[in-house]
Amino acid sequence: MKGLFRLVIVLAIITPITIFFGYIIMDEGDQFTAEHYMVTGLSMVPLIFALLVKFLMTGAETNKE
DSSP states (O other): OOHHHHHHHHHHHHHHHHHHHHHHHHTTTOOHHHHHHHHHHHHHHHHHHHHHHHHTTTSSOOOOO
């Protein structure tokens, strides 16, 4: 389960960075618009959910005696 969370978190971190640089490459360095910032910000939502689920599941994997 830890490996799955690591994969989701890594992918969720890479996605906004890829979108950010993708817009710069596609627009050939032109100035960002509000839509560019909105899409880049919204791509952080999976990271927030992954971190939230990981935080909520931290106590679930420990063996309680």
